[in-house]
Amino acid sequence: MIALKNISKVFTPGKHTITAVDNVNLTVEQGQIYGIIGYSGAGKSTLIRLLNGLEKPSAGSVTINGQVISQAKGESLRQARLKISMVFQHFNLLWSRTVSENIAFSMQIAGAPKAKIKTRVAELIELVGLTGRENAYPSQLSGGQKQRVGIARALANRPDVLLCDEATSALDPQTTDQILDLLLDINRRFQLTIVLITHEMHVVRKICDRVAVMESGRVVEEGDVLTVFTHPQQPITRQFVRQVSQYAEDDAFNPLLASELGGTVMKLTFTGHSTHQPVVGELTLRYGLPFNILHGKMTQTAHGVFGELWLHVAATEEQLHNILADLGRSGIEGEVVQHG
Structure with a gap:
């Protein structure tokens, strides 16, 4: 479904060279929820921008559903992006548009007929639990409701892949769990492939099938979630596992x-x-x-x-x-x- 082969991304601001992603190889199967975890500066946000073609790799290839995204340009890239949707940390809603209008926006850009948009928006409002809030504006919504709008908007064009960039980081713990439950329900109902970028191991523990741990631009550990939790190999992974277990190092036995x-x-x-x-x-x-x-x-x-x-x-x-x-x-x- 998703294959990253020897992916590197180097930035050269001024006279300096910064390697944000360093020779990463990953495979995400159809229908998986795949977590990519790391602290700030690990390279995970650059990696997700490589997945949807917002950044071009300095080396290596990104393939999604058989299409080499890293080589796509122009109309080919635009069509590919319709099937690779994004959910953002800070929602990125249009504040002058209602809930329904925000959800409809990506379909309007894609040129969908009005009747089709109306039907799809109604389906999505029910799916994400926003019935009765169709005509509300973002300023009238809670953080969790805003993220539900963001998820509905991302699903509007029936994507194959949903990318979530720190999608729960701006939410309180209870709302985070509700949004994660929604993503898990969407994944199981539609077999939608989801890639989650996060610095919270709780997110990985709750819904992910596999996880890659990033540090300094490299994937230092990768595997199914249960194995990584029970047998963490790297110091940074053990640190994340302690985080989700709610045991600080000093509190452990x-x-x-x-x-x-x-x-x-x-x-x-x-x-x-x-x-x-x-x-x-x-x-x-x-x-x-x-x-x-x-x-x-x-x-x-x-x-x-x-x-x-x-x-x-x-x-x-x-x-x-x-x-x-x-x-x-x-x-x-x-x-x-x-x-x-």
Whole structure:
């Protein structure tokens, strides 16, 4: 659906050279919600402008639905952009137009018949939950309502791809969740491919299928959301995961606090159905050992739950070996953090 091959973008303001995107390779499948996350200056906003042809790459190619967007020009590029819509952080609504008129605007630009525009606008107002607000102006709307108008406008020409550039960053947490639920519903109902640019891991956790982590113009980590959350490889990814888990580094479990107990401290990592298993009870019955729960947390993603559990137990080397083997057979990753 979307393929970025060896994409780089270099800016040369004055005598300086700035590499905003550095040799990025990504593939987004049809119907996926794909998150691109990074802090300010990571290159993610430049990347999204490469996707819709607002920027041309210095090297590499951008292909969407078989068309090489990075080489398209003139009318060819204009037609391609009709199928690649954008939702913006600050809404970008026309303040002198009503809700209906804002939604209709992109169809008018595309030359759609008036009757078709009227029907489509009515459909979209109902879809995004703005029934009764058709004649309101942006100044009369809440932030969440403005973003709903932005989403409806972006969907007007039935795009193949929806690009969301920090689409929830200007919203409060409750409204953010409502907008994310709307995007997820649209994705599932129409199999619309969505690419989300964000600096909030909560957004990725809630609705994305896959995620790419950007730092200094490069993709430093990429994979399905559940894997990235449970096994983050890069320091920046671990920082984002702590952010969404609402655990600051200082608040996370410190195994040194259990050192005075002696014995062994184990960290168990659960994913999917394994989160529902009565693990501690089964281990206690099987080995006749008292397992003390020291710390635990669970996080929901769009594709399942993952969790961590820290246990303390006084066990022999042989027992520990068998316990870890039993956990592995149950689909639970076990790690000995402290052994004494």
